[in-house]
Amino acid sequence: MPQSTPDSASQPFQIILPVQPTRTDESFFKGILEKINVELRGVARGDTNSMLRSRSFDRLSNFSDEQLVEELKTMCPITYKLLACMLELENCSEKKIAALSLIYGVIMFKRCKELGFIQSINTIILSDSGANTEVYERFNKLGICFEKTMKYKIQDEIGTHFLDKVVEQVKAGNTFSFVLDNIDWEVKVHEMRSDNQNQSVHAVATSLVFDRVSCSHLDDTEPQRSLAETDIKQLVELNVNDAEQQRQSYKMIAAKILCEQIPAFSFLKTL
DNA sequence: CCCGTCTGAATTCAAGTCAG
């Protein structure tokens, strides 16, 4: 039993070691800590291509905890062994790999702010779930996510990625439609002054939809005939098989609606 | 190896807006 010191009452969380460490143990432990420090500093260096440094869309969308733990294992073998031992990783489960990945991410983020990959992912998860400012603040203090203001920056970066995709598609010769959807409204002030006027506000959502089937060869100079006079069957050139297949599809849709909307038919659902 | 400076990114702060 370790002897209690006079001020032990003021240290409620005093660590009680079963065996008092010898001077050799301490110097050995100091050596391990120094090695861990060197390993982690190595990851933080700019020329080390750590996964944690990147925040590209591809990295974010293809992220896996296994890959990150593999990086830890390769770049920081001693740190990995220590953390794996603490987590009892030999009983390897998916949840433990994810936990180790998070721990590694938090440690590196606290050492170097540029290594915020895990925090980017968590910030987006919080954004998707509609977390409020307080949630961001509390998790940010734990090193789990960024401050809330960063979510806009990350979303902008993700948006830029889609612009790159558009450039790729256009270069490949694909055509697209530019879709605009707008909403207009008036914002009226309580007291109108020269510097406080009513506002007419217009918000527009935009998107590009690429054509799966090219229609650039079709004539679009003028309508070929009016819709009222058009024979749809002749236009789409339905053969007997197509017409029969279409009839079957309509029957299935009608049956589904009947089962859903009329309770008396619900017993037919399982048929 | 130490120290000062640079750099890039995150965080904090302050001002303004808005809804309840």
Next chain:
DNA sequence: CTGACTTGAATTCAGACGGG
């Protein structure tokens, strides 16, 4: 009037780098 939110500017931080 208050609290939550947004936004841009200022500040902070830690590693990189170069000179002595």
